[in-house]
Amino acid sequence: MNRTLLGTVALTVLACSTASAQPRERLRDRLAPAPTETLDAAATVLADLSKIPEKSIPPALLADAQGVVVVPRVIKAGFIVAGAGGHGVVLARDKDGKWGGPVFINFGGGSVGFQAGVEATDVVLVFRDRKSLDRLLEGKGKFTLGADASVAAGPVGRTAAAGTDVKLGAEIISYSRSRGLFAGVALDGSVLRPDPTVNATFGADARPEVARQVAALKEVLDLMSSTTPPADPAKVAPPLPAPLPTPAPPVVPGRP
Template sequence: MKKQVMVLSAVLGVASLGWASDKTPKEAATDRLDNAAAVLHAVMDAPDKGVPQEVMDHAKCVAVVPHMVKGGFVFGAEGGRGVATCRTANGWSAPAFFSIEGGSWGLQIGVEGIDLVMIFQNDKGMQHLLESKFKVGGDASAAAGPVGRHASANTDWKMDAEILTYSRAKGAFAGLTLNGAAVHEDKDSMAAVYGPDVNERSVLTGKVPPPASSHAFLAAVRGAKAEASAAHD
């Protein structure tokens, strides 16, 4: 068991080198926003296998981690950086930047890059995101999200989970069990985009105007809900 943990740590350590880049923090943050927008477009291009309309209708916040590095043997681990936006009285907020790491995927083999989508379904889940640091499945209850045109056949997702989690790998989109992962503010990216004195709460509550670099991502979030609705008309 100890050997497996050591091997997993080594593999993820090598994989994490892929995060290194010659780009400035602001350029890297802009790329992340564009990649997150592409993930949402890909998800909604296949409505029969994407996030159901009911889930999008109830979403308080939407978070995307494009190309998260995951690995797993008996234990699992993952790491990545994402963007999130929340509903406000004036529409979707400017995006906040966060990091995610640790946690368990259960019995999985190998390492690969996946796209992670987290849908925050109620005010309690949103508050965890606003606190800038929480643990999935610990501080905030989470469950694998339903996939398909309708989620109404199974109402458990609406009653039990603060966060619904999804993964997309090799074109396939599915609910994901993600327990024990720590989510916290990506202060470097926040400072690069908004300046040193802006925090995640002020951004997600609509007190900060969205930067021009976020327009594609926010349009994708708005479009994801519209496309989900259109697919059910």
């Protein structure tokens, strides 16, 4: 009788665990944006920053960068560790110094530095070290800021890099934007992971509209990396392509 009772309890626990896991998976699938949405949001973040060069990332810093991570709309109560989570994109320079194709990542951390009452913020990371960037892109495990690579809150403004030798000694320079305010932010302990599912989805999408989205993102980065002040700061950012419709998620047999 005791064996029967234990067996019943075990089956009940297993059923409850399975039932709770499936809603979590479905919720995660719904929260993960399509690659085109992440590209559009990242380009918008950078375009907005490029319109205020006196309060943006120093061009000299971007000109020497090995790669840039943009994580739009980092949300409190993230999925990797308690604190914050979001989805972003990495662009790395190739051997000729040109921006390569996008790689999509997940972001999580507990020290994003939210302002009081702010539920979401944009995060930008400037990778100055190639080894650190390659370690992230290899995707062999989680990449922790402050542990796998040193990170420091970055300066802002076209001439801000002149007196920041200590900060610029870090491998990664970090920024955030909340409610229109852009500033350096400490991100020690935050975690980055490549997202193989989203990267596979993007790799299979050969639409010319997607290629134009990627080109627009690269163009904004090129403009922000220019050390020559723009003739008309109000027109520094190129027009972005219209957002693409989100494709319907694949139907998985047996799942509601």
